[in-house]
């Protein structure tokens with residue numbers, strides 16, 4: 001393994017030819033370094049620009065929208081015991097609802113304030 005091959009390995013991809021040309025044309029000096037710096041800045045700028053344009057890719061699922069959840073039944077609270085039950089199963093008594101006939105007969109229970 002030669003030193004030249006290993007030294008060209010750390011060079012960023014795509015600019016190998018330009019890198020060599022610049023080094024040959026400018027010789028040992030600041031011109032080649034400047035050229036490389038400009039290339040680096042432009043490359044990073046382009047990379048950031050394209051990255052920003054694309055943005056974070058949203059995860060896409062096959063099959064379109066996820067299935068909508070089934071419509072939840074309206075839940076009511078028993079005025080006596082506080083049990084939550086479907087409105088269809090509740091027993092109305094006046095403006096209050098109860099879970100069973102026994103609680104309907106007992107009426108609303110006085111509950112301590114929360």
Ligand SMILES: [Zn+2]
Pocket residue numbers: 078079080081082083098099100103
């Ligand atoms: Zn109840």
